[in-house]
Amino acid sequence: MFAAVDTKHQDLLIQNLENILNKIKQNKTPLINESFQQFLNTKNGYLVSSLVSEFLEFFSLGFTLAVFQPGTGTQVHGPDRGNLAQDLGIVENENTRDGPLLLEVMKRCQNSNSREDGSSDSSLPVLHNLVTELPLLEAKTSLSNEAILRYSRQLVLPELGVKGQLNLSKSSVLIVGCGGLGCPLAQYLAAAGIGRLGLLDYDVVEINNLHRQVLHGENRQGIPKSLSAATALKQLNSGVEYICYNLILTPKIALELIQQYDIIADCSDNVPTRYLVNDACVLTGKPLVSASALRMEGQLTVYNYHGSPCYRCLFPVPPPAETVTNCSDGGVLGVVPGIMGCLQALEVLKIASGLGTSFGQFMLMFDALEGRFRNIRLRPKNQNCAVCGANPTIRVLQDYEAFCGSSASDKCRTLHLLSKEERISAQEYKKILDEQVPHLLVDVRPPVEVDICHLPHSIYITLDKLERKNLDCLNHLNRKLLEGKQITDEEMSFPVYVICKLGNDSQKAVKILQELSGKELGVLLAKDITGGLMAWSNKVDPTFPQY
Amino acid sequence: MEERKLSRIVWGARALLSFWTAIPCGGAELLFGGLKKHHVTLPIQSDTWDIRHLLVWIKQNLLQERPELFIQGDSVRPGILVLINDADWELMGELTYKLQNEDSITFISTLHGG
Numbered sequence: 001m002f003a004a005v006d007t008k009h010q011d012l013l014i015q016n017l018e019n020i021l022n023k024i025k026q027n028k029t030p031l032i033n034e035s036f037q038q039f040l041n042t043k044n045g046y047l048v049s050s051l052v053s054e055f056l057e058f059f060s061l062g063f064t065l066a067v068f069q070p071g072t073g074t075q076v077h078g079p080d081r082g083n084l085a086q087d088l089g090i091v092e093n094e095n096t097r098d099g100p101l102l103l104e105v106m107k108r109c110q111n112s113n114s115r116e117d118g119s120s121d122s123s124l125p126v127l128h129n130l131v132t133e134l135p136l137l138e139a140k141t142s143l144s145n146e147a148i149l150r151y152s153r154q155l156v157l158p159e160l161g162v163k164g165q166l167n168l169s170k171s172s173v174l175i176v177g178c179g180g181l182g183c184p185l186a187q188y189l190a191a192a193g194i195g196r197l198g199l200l201d202y203d204v205v206e207i208n209n210l211h212r213q214v215l216h217g218e219n220r221q222g223i224p225k226s227l228s229a230a231t232a233l234k235q236l237n238s239g240v241e242y243i244c245y246n247l248i249l250t251p252k253i254a255l256e257l258i259q260q261y262d263i264i265a266d267c268s269d270n271v272p273t274r275y276l277v278n279d280a281c282v283l284t285g286k287p288l289v290s291a292s293a294l295r296m297e298g299q300l301t302v303y304n305y306h307g308s309p310c311y312r313c314l315f316p317v318p319p320p321a322e323t324v325t326n327c328s329d330g331g332v333l334g335v336v337p338g339i340m341g342c343l344q345a346l347e348v349l350k351i352a353s354g355l356g357t358s359f360g361q362f363m364l365m366f367d368a369l370e371g372r373f374r375n376i377r378l379r380p381k382n383q384n385c386a387v388c389g390a391n392p393t394i395r396v397l398q399d400y401e402a403f404c405g406s407s408a409s410d411k412c413r414t415l416h417l418l419s420k421e422e423r424i425s426a427q428e429y430k431k432i433l434d435e436q437v438p439h440l441l442v443d444v445r446p447p448v449e450v451d452i453c454h455l456p457h458s459i460y461i462t463l464d465k466l467e468r469k470n471l472d473c474l475n476h477l478n479r480k481l482l483e484g485k486q487i488t489d490e491e492m493s494f495p496v497y498v499i500c501k502l503g504n505d506s507q508k509a510v511k512i513l514q515e516l517s518g519k520e521l522g523v524l525l526a527k528d529i530t531g532g533l534m535a536w537s538n539k540v541d542p543t544f545p546q547y
Numbered sequence: 548m549e550e551r552k553l554s555r556i557v558w559g560a561r562a563l564l565s566f567w568t569a570i571p572c573g574g575a576e577l578l579f580g581g582l583k584k585h586h587v588t589l590p591i592q593s594d595t596w597d598i599r600h601l602l603v604w605i606k607q608n609l610l611q612e613r614p615e616l617f618i619q620g621d622s623v624r625p626g627i628l629v630l631i632n633d634a635d636w637e638l639m640g641e642l643t644y645k646l647q648n649e650d651s652i653t654f655i656s657t658l659h660g661g
Contacts, residue, residue, distance in 0.1 A: 319657065376628075
């Protein structure tokens, strides 16, 4: 059915564009028009013109872009389809590659219309790019024979029983983040027969997620995580309703979304989202089952449930942004969020079935290295809490990124500590190497990362040793500087290039080297390599590993 | 006179300090000289040892670098939870809690990864 519709769309589009082209050809007056030029200079104008050019290129219509850029008169380099698709938020797959991107844009408009009519294909998980009002969950009064057989092993538990199982089937749970915590959590909730699962994530599946985000798979790289998770869950239990949200949880949509669910599970990876989810749960009166994991440790608490404290009661002030480590910087052993996500599932199931939780005013801490769990008694609800206290000052959602001074994602921030002149690109460094210009390359990453990959001629001084002005390191560096200076002009400041993984720590290191130059260290000229070793891998040496 | 002497001996207390959760930049272990656990014997002082004193003592004796990652003002920085014998310090009087012999004080920094 789709194929026929597609051909129709294509024909229609081609016809329309040919008409326009003919009109342009007939029109002898130049197409220089101020509002048109202005439009082209806007982001949307750029996207529209790129879409049209890509469309024409797709069918090899031999059209020149001179129309859009009068004055050049020649064919400029066409839009890069990959970049354009990314700008438009289109994830390419076999189906989209069969046609121009314009077609995909059109299909999306039509899909969102048809979804409002409720006529979408129910056998595939539907990807929501916005929050829509969901119909109420059907309240079942008895279990079907299939359900009895399927859930028999938990049905015979006196703690759960038929009543508990029916309660599960009537419950809806929103999972914020389909990552290392969200995957096992969603898996056990789906397996246990929860009624409806909302799966929210703004990200797509990457290969470096798979060691811990166990619902996704190699063949689903580049697919939105919420959709990938639902695809896997559907195979496990098709009786559960899955709602996929491919979006960032923002203050604008959080209340509307969260009020539609009974229980919220925070499986996010950043501080602003944790405060946002907490406040939205307090304002809508939803229990929040929250877990986190990093390196070899995990934590779990249930907030805002039957009088228990909320996240803000415990942490009224967010931590300074520089003290927060994400999984890509700090690392995480996959099974650790796996364990925490399973514990989260357990608490969600207990709350949904009516058993209640064990962590209302407790925090469970897990130390994977020592194999220790510790259960900590927490303070009660704070009467002066800004959101759940007796006289709350927060009655609407805030700007959480500003409040926390960090962004609502765990992607690495890019620092800008150095000027352009103090940095060189990976390609420029390659040139320096090729021309055998005498210099020192200092790698400031921790030893564990150097073990993964390194450039063989580097010397290794970790950033923290440099920050502490570790004497052994400074002596080592000075010796290398002297060796270098023997073959160059001794008066000249010796060039030192600093490299790290992504080009953040290297900037900090250059700042320190600049301070030490001519004092603790010989005179040197320090610069860093923009984008670090990952840029080296991307731009210079594709055989160099990425991590 | 006799009593005062006794209390002074008691307040030169032994305590177990643990730093559970890693603090960035190499981890709390690193901040505290590469050790997660410190069995400490606090020196005798005329005042009783409370958590406020303990934090000052930690800053002067255990913290080797970047104290701002641990202490802000006279308390711990936001995002660090203090436990006194496995209970949230807020239940125990926070900075004013009087240390007892063999107390276990734990510092946890919250995790946000997922």
